[in-house]
Amino acid sequence: MAGQIDLDRTTVADEIVALLRDRIVRGELTPGAQLSENEIAQQLGVSRTPVREAFIQLREQSLLRILPQRGSFVAPINLGQVEDSYFLRETMEIRIVGLAAKNCKAKNADRLRAIVNRQRTLLDGGSDAAFVKADDAMHRYFSEICGRPRVWKVISDAKVQIDRLRCLNAQDQSTRERIVGDHERIVDAVVGGDADAAVGAMTHHLRHIHKNIERLAQQFPGYMDGQKFPSSRAAEARAQRVGDMTARRRTADNNQP
Amino acid sequence: MAGQIDLDRTTVADEIVALLRDRIVRGELTPGAQLSENEIAQQLGVSRTPVREAFIQLREQSLLRILPQRGSFVAPINLGQVEDSYFLRETMEIRIVGLAAKNCKAKNADRLRAIVNRQRTLLDGGSDAAFVKADDAMHRYFSEICGRPRVWKVISDAKVQIDRLRCLNAQDQSTRERIVGDHERIVDAVVGGDADAAVGAMTHHLRHIHKNIERLAQQFPGYMDGQKFPSSRAAEARAQRVGDMTARRRTADNNQP
DNA sequence: ATAAGTGTACTACCATGCAAGTTAACCGGG
DNA sequence: CCCGGTTAACTTGCATGGTAGTACACTTAT
CATH class of the missing domain: 1.10.10.10 (Winged helix-like DNA-binding domain superfamily/Winged helix DNA-binding domain)
Incomplete structure (x- = not known):
């Protein structure tokens, strides 16, 4: 043994x-x-x-x-399940980020800045796993800011199916840079207390993810549901x-x- | 054996x-x-x-x-978890009912009418379990109407914590009648294709549930988290x-x- | 050559036994 | 009376054995 x-x-x-x-x-x-x-x-x-x-x-x-x-x-990877996971994530995260913008304290702002800064440092040398972890950190922290830490667990569990799809091929550098840019815009809006701008930036961010989902689904039909x-x-x-x-x-x- | x-x-x-x-x-x-x-x-x-x-x-x-x-x-019964469950349910169901109102076909309308009618017949003689089942049926069907049947499973899993709280004492007749009335107003709006009205009615309905949650939590402190x-x-x-x-x-x- | 029948090697499912750890009751000494 | 040590009865965690069921390969009859 x-x-x-x-x-x-x-x-x-x-x-x-x-x-x-x-x-x-x-x-x-x-x-x-x-x-x-x-x-x-x-x-x-x-x-x-x-x-x-x-x-x-x-x-x-x-x-x-x-x-x-x-x-x-x-x-x-059940495509319908992936779509439903995305639907849940989008719905929840958009509401959460709006609430976070209204509830963001100075301490929260500092931490948010630190999270995205760290993610930017991982842009070049960081492993894919580390980058994903830093990515999740921001989304999770929004959930904490509005006082609902457990909601992230539900989103995260649903997100697994999306992550499986995403891990089928590594993200290229341009994609990673766009993600960090998205995150920075979202954090700017949240820190500034602009809920509408935060929701808009988050929506834009998630829509990009959805586009990637569709592309990958077409690229790897063998792993899908049928x-x-x-x-x-x-x-x-x-x-x-x-x-x-x-x-x-x-x-x-x-x-x- | x-x-x-x-x-x-x-x-x-x-x-x-x-x-x-x-x-x-x-x-x-x-x-x-x-x-x-x-x-x-x-x-x-x-x-x-x-x-x-x-x-x-x-x-x-x-x-x-x-x-x-x-x-x-x-x-x-973790009160924070109950609150988070409610938050998730409210967020998802409000979006879902709005989408359902926009996507409601004639066949869906018939089935919705049947569901609430059946629930009304259960108002007097029906057991509590049967009434709850009929209650869930409507909420679940909204999820199906907008093409996301699996989302209900997530809501339902979260709802378990709310249900535990609710089952601490049986609902009195007036509460049950109010619920059916709420449901009928929601269905009216959805069948009529009025998304705003549907969202409003659903919000009103869920807020009532939330009030009950708070009341029960104060009534049974021994079962709560600490x-x-x-x-x-x-x-x-x-x-x-x-x-x-x-x-x-x-x-x-x-x-x- | 093709098709039906048989055996064998797998599978997950459940029953059982043992070990490590916790709790509470009991008992003897202060 | 109160306190510490011992023991016994629980608990869950893990290992192992047996069983029913499936699927594939081989054999045999047509």
């Missing part, structure tokens, strides 16, 4: 959730790829129980499809080789270690 | 989730009540495994608090006696049935 997983003081199942969720969202595990309880358990050096518990949680997050007695597969599951072994085998986690499956030949 | 649980073709764990979720939301299991994996498993005639998997899902829905090696307790968990055995014992599910715990005296 190795100590491959040791981050903080949560259960093993929760750590596996975080691990697999990250791999699925980042696209390392692609839609349709098969994940077996046994296999994950062996690779992580734990028993099947916490893995199974993690699978159930991922299913509830619409990231995994569990077919009883057949297998567990990374869920396809895909059937148990059939089409060829497609699954192709998907499996993307991540090393599902690289080789055991066969009758190499049963013993 | 009895066949106490047999509804449809899902896993045992999922049925336990539905069962316990219902008991918690309806207030049969009150905040602070202890639920042990062993006890539930025995009462349902299943092993601890599916019960445990159900507990984890309920934890993710903020309905259960699992303290490792200590116990699992029905979560208190409650500590492992301490105050007296409060827990009191809570336990509410539902027969947790009526008597085994002690050293009555081990055998």
